[in-house]
Amino acid sequence: MNWTVDQLQAFVTAAHLGSFSSAARQLNKAQSRVSSAIANLEIDLGIELFDRTPRYPVLTELGAQMLPEAEFVLAQCQRFDSRAQFAAKHDVISLRITMDEALPIETTSTIFTLFGQKFPHVNLVITSGSRDDVANAVAKKRADIGLMLSSTVLPMDVEFESLGYFKKILIFGMSHPLAKFETVSRTQLQGHRQLVLCNRSGEGREDAFSPNHWYIDSYYVICDLAVQNQGWAMVPEHIADSNWFAKHIHVRSCDQMFSGTMLEVGVVKRNGHSMGHIEKWFIEQLKDLIAK
Amino acid sequence: MNWTVDQLQAFVTAAHLGSFSSAARQLNKAQSRVSSAIANLEIDLGIELFDRTPRYPVLTELGAQMLPEAEFVLAQCQRFDSRAQFAAKHDVISLRITMDEALPIETTSTIFTLFGQKFPHVNLVITSGSRDDVANAVAKKRADIGLMLSSTVLPMDVEFESLGYFKKILIFGMSHPLAKFETVSRTQLQGHRQLVLCNRSGEGREDAFSPNHWYIDSYYVICDLAVQNQGWAMVPEHIADSNWFAKHIHVRSCDQMFSGTMLEVGVVKRNGHSMGHIEKWFIEQLKDLIAK
DNA sequence: TGTTACTATCCGAATTTCGGATAGATGAAG
DNA sequence: CTTCATCTATCCGAAATTCGGATAGTAACA
Numbered sequence: 001m002n003w004t005v006d007q008l009q010a011f012v013t014a015a016h017l018g019s020f021s022s023a024a025r026q027l028n029k030a031q032s033r034v035s036s037a038i039a040n041l042e043i044d045l046g047i048e049l050f051d052r053t054p055r056y057p058v059l060t061e062l063g064a065q066m067l068p069e070a071e072f073v074l075a076q077c078q079r080f081d082s083r084a085q086f087a088a089k090h091d092v093i094s095l096r097i098t099m100d101e102a103l104p105i106e107t108t109s110t111i112f113t114l115f116g117q118k119f120p121h122v123n124l125v126i127t128s129g130s131r132d133d134v135a136n137a138v139a140k141k142r143a144d145i146g147l148m149l150s151s152t153v154l155p156m157d158v159e160f161e162s163l164g165y166f167k168k169i170l171i172f173g174m175s176h177p178l179a180k181f182e183t184v185s186r187t188q189l190q191g192h193r194q195l196v197l198c199n200r201s202g203e204g205r206e207d208a209f210s211p212n213h214w215y216i217d218s219y220y221v222i223c224d225l226a227v228q229n230q231g232w233a234m235v236p237e238h239i240a241d242s243n244w245f246a247k248h249i250h251v252r253s254c255d256q257m258f259s260g261t262m263l264e265v266g267v268v269k270r271n272g273h274s275m276g277h278i279e280k281w282f283i284e285q286l287k288d289l290i291a292k
Numbered sequence: 293m294n295w296t297v298d299q300l301q302a303f304v305t306a307a308h309l310g311s312f313s314s315a316a317r318q319l320n321k322a323q324s325r326v327s328s329a330i331a332n333l334e335i336d337l338g339i340e341l342f343d344r345t346p347r348y349p350v351l352t353e354l355g356a357q358m359l360p361e362a363e364f365v366l367a368q369c370q371r372f373d374s375r376a377q378f379a380a381k382h383d384v385i386s387l388r389i390t391m392d393e394a395l396p397i398e399t400t401s402t403i404f405t406l407f408g409q410k411f412p413h414v415n416l417v418i419t420s421g422s423r424d425d426v427a428n429a430v431a432k433k434r435a436d437i438g439l440m441l442s443s444t445v446l447p448m449d450v451e452f453e454s455l456g457y458f459k460k461i462l463i464f465g466m467s468h469p470l471a472k473f474e475t476v477s478r479t480q481l482q483g484h485r486q487l488v489l490c491n492r493s494g495e496g497r498e499d500a501f502s503p504n505h506w507y508i509d510s511y512y513v514i515c516d517l518a519v520q521n522q523g524w525a526m527v528p529e530h531i532a533d534s535n536w537f538a539k540h541i542h543v544r545s546c547d548q549m550f551s552g553t554m555l556e557v558g559v560v561k562r563n564g565h566s567m568g569h570i571e572k573w574f575i576e577q578l579k580d581l582i583a584k
Numbered sequence: 585t586g587t588t589a590c591t592a593t594c595c596g597a598a599t600t601t602c603g604g605a606t607a608g609a610t611g612a613a614g
Numbered sequence: 615c616t617t618c619a620t621c622t623a624t625c626c627g628a629a630a631t632t633c634g635g636a637t638a639g640t641a642a643c644a
Contacts, residue, residue: 001297001369001370001373003297003373004296004297005293005295005296005297019589019590019591020590020591020592021589021590021591029633029634030633030634030635031590031591031592031634032591032592032593032594032633032634032635032636033632033633033634035591035592035593036592036593036632039592045373045376045377045379045380046376046377046380046381047376047379047380052591052592053641054641055589055590055591055640055641055642056590056591056641057590057591062379062383062385065379065385065386066375066376066379066385069372069375069376069385070372072368072372073368073369073372076364076365076368077293077365078293080361080362080364080365081293081295081337083358083361084337084338084339084358084361085337085338087337087339087354087357087358088337088338088339089338091354093354093357093358093361094357311620311621311622312621312622312623313620313621313622321602321603322602322603322604323603323621323622323623324602324603324604324605324622324623324624324625325601325602325603327622327623327624328601328623328624331623344622344623346610347609347610347611347620347621347622348610348621348622349621349622
């Protein structure tokens with residue numbers, strides 16, 4: 001393997017333009033260079049790429065078969081190079097994002113699309129998990145930034161920055177005793193079981209309002225149980241509205257009932273981890289989207 | 293983009309071995325070459341790949357992120373090269389095979405598996421179609437060799453070479469009038485509709501035995517119609533035995549009844565197209581498999 | 585037949601590549 | 615603490631290669 005990328009370049013452009021001379025002009029090289037570059041490539045590969053008997057060189061059968069291969073290799077080389085140039089400028093080549101599975105996918109997926117357009121050379125690693133997983137992944141350096149709903153307990157070495165709020169709403173199943181009332185009072189709620197979010201470890205609970213309550217570590221499980229009339233709950237609006245649950249639960253406004261009806265959402269990052277402008281861009285986009 | 297494949301090679305092996313010197317030994321180069329190769333690569337990419345302050349150089353964060361990229365590019369270069377070496381030797385880099393859809397898939401798929409093991413550098417293009425499609429694809433240079441059941445009419449510029457024979461058997465539907473007989477005579481058959489294969493254009497028919505007959509261009513359609521008791525037919529054994537039809541049709545031996553109970557199978561290739569030894573290998577394998 | 589545009593080849597200057605030698609540095613061993 | 619082995623960066627001169635220009639031969643075209 002003695003050929004160079006330049007030789008591949010000469011081969012590919014000559015094949016496209018159909019002439020060594022024009023290839024030389026396009027590549028800003030002397031014509032003799034393109035000629036000898038291709039000749040040397042042919043020697044090295046052991047393949048005659050062009051038939052030179054006609055006026056303009058024409059690809060041989062094997063040459064035509066090797067052309068797409070060469071184009072592919074060349075493209076990979078260029079991708080490698082531009083990625084390196086990018087990394088040299090921005091000091092980053094991949095960004096690992098982890099997010100709470102309770103976040104609305106519509107929101108985040110549009111961000112990733114934007115991200116891919118704006119930073120085509122950056123690898124994204126997207127993981128998701130429960131709220132604990134998110135904070136831990138950031139703390140343990142398995143992720144660069146995390147996206148999660150606010151939690152009262154956080155690992156020591158990460159910090160939380162608020163981005164905005166999601167509205168929480170009151171839900172219960174179709175056959176739940178409260179379903180027959182148009183409005184419900186605080187007292188009525190206290191008479192039934194509340195489904196409250198907690199961490200995976202069972203700690204870091206939200207405040208339970210009803211003395212009768214279950215602690216559950218996932219909003220999705222909570223909604224599932226609500227569908228089966230096992231209790232009422234306060235959950236983020238987008239989860240109750242999702243296709244899985246929307247038709248099987250009752251929704252009641254409860255603005256006047258609780259103060260903490262808003263759920264804080266924010267990013268977690270390692271303490272002292274200074275963010276590059278890619279990370280900043282990402283967080284700005286998130287703020288915009290959540291504000292809507 | 294000014295770096296060379298050699299520099300990538302030096303980077304990758306040095307990263308793996310953890311030392312420039314050992315990389316130089318493995319690559320049969322002077323140590324100074326590896327050192328300067330990597331230094332030049334770093335300059336060209338604008339990235340510091342190794343941290344040289346410790347005893348042994350250790351990858352920087354960016355260097356670690358670029359390593360798999362470099363490995364990938366290198367692997368593509370080597371693949372390109374070995375494929376070229378192969379093509380130089382065998383004059384082929386891809387083989388386009390087209391086959392009659394009536395051929396037993398079990399047979400051919402094992403051949404393709406073998407082929408992939410024996411010639412990992414050859415691209416396979418596999419298409420299938422009716423018997424006309426096969427011959428035409430070869431004639432029109434859309435395929436290199438075709439695999440089909442014998443046909444009385446072939447395009448001018450292709451030739452047929454016999455590989456072996458498939459047994460044909462007599463079939464009819466479960467409720468067909470002939471189903472109640474253990475054996476059937478030629479006269480009985482002539483009293484019922486025969487389903488006969490023809491070309492897509494309606495020409496190139498097999499000989500119809502019964503004066504009452506339909507011409508159909510696919511054995512699968514023929515079997516379908518037989519299942520629905522629309523007539524009797526002579527079809528290749530493997531088609532009648534296939535999962536689709538086996539339980540819905542009656543099979544009768546008919547060796548003593550017809551002389552042409554064998555169906556010739558063979559390859560078609562362009563006139564004068566001299567086969568490389570890859571094509572020969574392929575055809576040999578086919579002969580072996582069909583003989584079984 | 586002359587003109588134009590193409591390719592292969594030759595050539596000398598300029599550049600790069602190559603391995604060896606050297607010097608400084610580091611970690612292990614005594 | 616000293617010695618030693620081994621590492622890396624750098625320098626060096628010879629050798630090889632690369633580079634663009636010049637030239638010659640050739641095919642298409644008017």
